[in-house]
Amino acid sequence: MCKIKAVIFDMDGVIIDSEPIHIEIEKKLIKKMGIELDSKQHESYIGMTMEALWEQIRSDFKLNYSVEELVENHKKEVYNYLASSALPLFPNIKNLILESKQNNLETAVASSSPKKIIELVVNKLDINCFFDYLISGEQVQKSKPYPDIFLQTAKQLRVSPNQCLVIEDSSNGVKAAKAAEMKCIGFQNPNSGNQDLSVADFIINSKDEVTLKEIINI
Numbered sequence: 238m239c240k241i242k243a244v245i246f247d248m249d250g251v252i253i254d255s256e257p258i259h260i261e262i263e264k265k266l267i268k269k270m271g272i273e274l275d276s277k278q279h280e281s282y283i284g285m286t287m288e289a290l291w292e293q294i295r296s297d298f299k300l301n302y303s304v305e306e307l308v309e310n311h312k313k314e315v316y317n318y319l320a321s322s323a324l325p326l327f328p329n330i331k332n333l334i335l336e337s338k339q340n341n342l343e344t345a346v347a348s349s350s351p352k353k354i355i356e357l358v359v360n361k362l363d364i365n366c367f368f369d370y371l372i373s374g375e376q377v378q379k380s381k382p383y384p385d386i387f388l389q390t391a392k393q394l395r396v397s398p399n400q401c402l403v404i405e406d407s408s409n410g411v412k413a414a415k416a417a418e419m420k421c422i423g424f425q426n427p428n429s430g431n432q433d434l435s436v437a438d439f440i441i442n443s444k445d446e447v448t449l450k451e452i453i454n455i
């Protein structure tokens with residue numbers, strides 16, 4: 238296998254333990270539309286962009302609102318919540334970010350969240366300086382589970398996909414990383430719901446204290 242040259246971090250559910258926040262806000266917004274989703278349906282949307290989520294719900298439930306209106310409203314709710322709350326950073330992931338930089342690896346955040354929200358999070362946590370590139374699902378055509386976001390990240394970092402390691406907590410994210418032919422660590426986070434990470438190359442638990450050396454050959 239090619240030597241790893243870049244580590245790509247998912248944000249929600251990996252850098253911060255935010256999927257419970259997303260689930261609560263989405264449940265509230267979906268309920269307002271008079272729709273009830275069971276948790277299995279809801280878990281299947283985790284890791285997808287807001288656009289992909291509302292396109293799906295709008296077409297399944299024949300909603301009259303435009304996707305743009307639904308997304309705008311959703312973005313505002315999430316932004317306001319995260320701007321006014323303490324952010325639950327995973328310390329073990331922060332260590333992996335620092336270790337990546339100490340080993341001169343390229344680093345990126347590749348998140349389905351809107352760019353404005355990614356910037357809010359990395360600035361609030363004061364970790365922006367550790368990343369060479371931040372990319373949002375808004376900047377590519379197809380949401381995770383398609384590989385677009387990871388392929389675009391590799392292109393931007395000027396490394397080939399098989400030199401990238403992705404850390405992901407959702408089934409959609411792990412599928413996207415493997416579809417991009419990257420090495421993928423599944424980050425099993427019970428707060429991200431019941432996520433099937435079986436296609437990942439290696440699975441770690443969100444509580445595990447692992448070093449980068451233990452998971453890749455650097």
Ligand SMILES: O=P(O)(O)OC[C@H]1O[C@@H](O)[C@H](O)[C@@H](O)[C@@H]1O
Nearest residue numbers: 248249259283284287348349350
């Ligand atoms: O790609 P990431 O960082 O895991 O982001 C996923 C999240 O992105 C958000 O925009 C969605 O509203 C969430 O439902 C979703 O889970």
